[in-house]
Amino acid sequence: MSESVRFLTITPDEMGQRLDNYLSRILKGAPKSLIYRIIRKGEVRVNKGRAKPERKLQAGDIVRVPPVRLNEQTPSPRPGDQLKALLQSSILFENSGLLIVNKPSGLAVHGGSGINLGLVEALRQIRDDDYLELVHRLDRDTSGCIILAKKRSMLRQLHSRLREQGGIEKNYLALVQGHWSKRKSTIDVPLKKNELKSGERIVRVDMEGKPSKTVFDVVSYYQDCTLVKAKPITGRTHQIRVHAQYAKHPLVGDEKYGTDEFNKLMKSCGFRRLFLHASSLQFSLENGESIDVSAPLPEELEKALRALPKR
Structure with a gap:
């Protein structure tokens, strides 16, 4: 249980993240359902205003994080051996800054809204890497190429490319x-x-x-x-x-x-x-x-x- 409300300022290195993904890292062990609930109820604020889970955070944004109760006994869902093998064989390209995966149909890109484990959460666990961020999205039933950034600088660079x-x-x-x-x-x-x-x-x-x-x-x-x-x-x-x-x-x-x-x-x-x-x-x-x-x-x-x- 965090004891009081926190006001956190987004640094240049943290910019470009989705609000829900940022909170997942700040509130270690918090299930996605809890994160979506506190956003939906307005307990999380960005620059004193309500925000949606997909909001992209910018340098200088001030995020209000409420006190939350975390159940230490509820472990995060983990990918099974079959999913691990599938994802490891689905890597199409990798360099020091990014990863491109052939996403299988039926796997959501991230957890939330009743989905416990998505592509990005599974890959973070398989690769033991807390920093993996989706550069863009694919619908759950769509298969194929999806890009993940391994560094915040690469995430910013690719988001800039997407805007062009x-x-x-x-x-x-x-x-x-x-x-x-x-x-x-x-x-x-x-x-x-x-x-x-x-x-x-x-x-x-x-x-x-x-x-x-x-x-x-x-x-x-x-x-x-x-x-x-x-x-x-x-x-x-x-x-x-x-x-x-x-x-x-x-x-x-x-x-x-x-x-x-x-x-x-x-x-x-x-x-x-x-x-x-x-x-x-x-x-x-x-x-x-x-x-x-x-x-x-x-x-x-x-x-x-x-x-x-x-x-």
């Missing part, structure tokens, strides 16, 4: 419903996050939303669907999924933005998950090093695709 248009080029493979026209190459419509009464987060095309742009290229046509390469120019939540839905070509296996009837049909053809895979990343570092990393399509998607008749 084309600073980090991301390419995805997606299987979409119907025949995507080769003339329909760019979807450029704003997106806005909404929260339903149930608490579910959903994104919609909304003229009052944030500018959002995705470039789509047809890879090949199949019976009733099209394999496309999607390149997000901006980085909004669920961007590829919502832009594909807006184009009337929702992703195969998308339970939030797709159609139940079509998803049921495709499940019978062997597609048992969202068909969205972060296939490659390209960017350059400040020292001139060029990074070009690819992740192969997961076997369960590749196998189902091979069995699908081409057009």
Whole structure:
């Protein structure tokens, strides 16, 4: 139990972290559920105001940390041997400052909201490294390339790259419903996050939303669907999924933005998950090093695709 409220000033070395990740380090042993609860109730403040868990902290920010009771007898969840082996074999690239992993579908990038253990928490334990931070995110059901920073300086550098248009080029493979026209190459419509009464987060095309742009290229046509390469120019939540839905070509296996009837049909053809895979990343570092990393399509998607008749 910490005895009193603390007011902590974010140093230049700490800037760029998400608020929830910062609190996880400050409140050693605190479960994610507790951290999310004290943020939600407004007990945690940033510069005297409420803040969301995903808020990126800046140098000079003052974080109010309330006294909390920690149960010393509740150990942090640990990755099992199977997950350890999977993640260790999924490392695509590593240097002194960053790590790129081929994230498996079904694994959240971080814990919270009922998820005890995510990719970043598991990797911290496997590698015995407290400092590993997500540079960007992937949806839980999306597989493929994701970057983690091993140093705060690298986190700041890559966040700066992300803010530049084309600073980090991301390419995805997606299987979409119907025949995507080769003339329909760019979807450029704003997106806005909404929260339903149930608490579910959903994104919609909304003229009052944030500018959002995705470039789509047809890879090949199949019976009733099209394999496309999607390149997000901006980085909004669920961007590829919502832009594909807006184009009337929702992703195969998308339970939030797709159609139940079509998803049921495709499940019978062997597609048992969202068909969205972060296939490659390209960017350059400040020292001139060029990074070009690819992740192969997961076997369960590749196998189902091979069995699908081409057009």
